[in-house]
Amino acid sequence: MRFLLLFMFAAFVIGWLAMWTTSQAQDNSATTTGQVAANDASFLANLPPDPGEAGKATLEGIDSDGDGVRDDVQRWIALNFPDSEKTREALRQKIIVMQQFLLDAADSVNSYNNFLNLQKANACLAYVRPSDYYDIAIEIKAQTLNTYTRSSEWIKASHHLSGKVFDSLTDRKQGCIFDPDVMPN
Secondary structure (H helix, E strand, C coil): CHHHHHHHHHHHHHCCEEEEEEECCCCCEEEEEEECCHHHHHHHHCCCCCCHHHHHCCCCCCCCCCCCCCHHHHHHHHHHCCCCHHHHHHHHHHHHHHHHHHHCCCCHHHHHHHHHHHHHHHHHHHHHCCCCHHHHHHHHHHHHCCCHHHHHHHHHHHHCCCCCCCCCCCCHHHHCCCCHHHCCC
């Protein structure tokens, strides 16, 4: 682990391409290559440790830094989108709402309100990543619903939405709880 972090830091400093491996929900591995700017190294250094199987033991998972994003998902976002602060922030917004959707699955009112917030987060991600939004949305959902219990709670929460009508945002940027236009990347 330390070797990987040192390698990634060295790649940032000298501007090389960095390589990292992430674990998928099905315990497959995938290697990704991307260009990482030297000024982005600080957010990787502050990543929480990989929770491993302990992160799958409960519905809540492990959120060691208390930011509302499970550590496993926070690491996945950072390692897969190191070159885009906008994307990381849009995914952070989305995952916080998705996690709350899971935690409030038994409550129909909260499920409805969480879904409204999820629509906003989806609109924001579509604004930030219009060309590959759909693929990223599928991936983040797979990362979030990586246990049977989490998938079951998602289905339970979704049942509360049956028969409801939802308006869509016409201005996707309005879904963002941050201003993506002021971020450099």
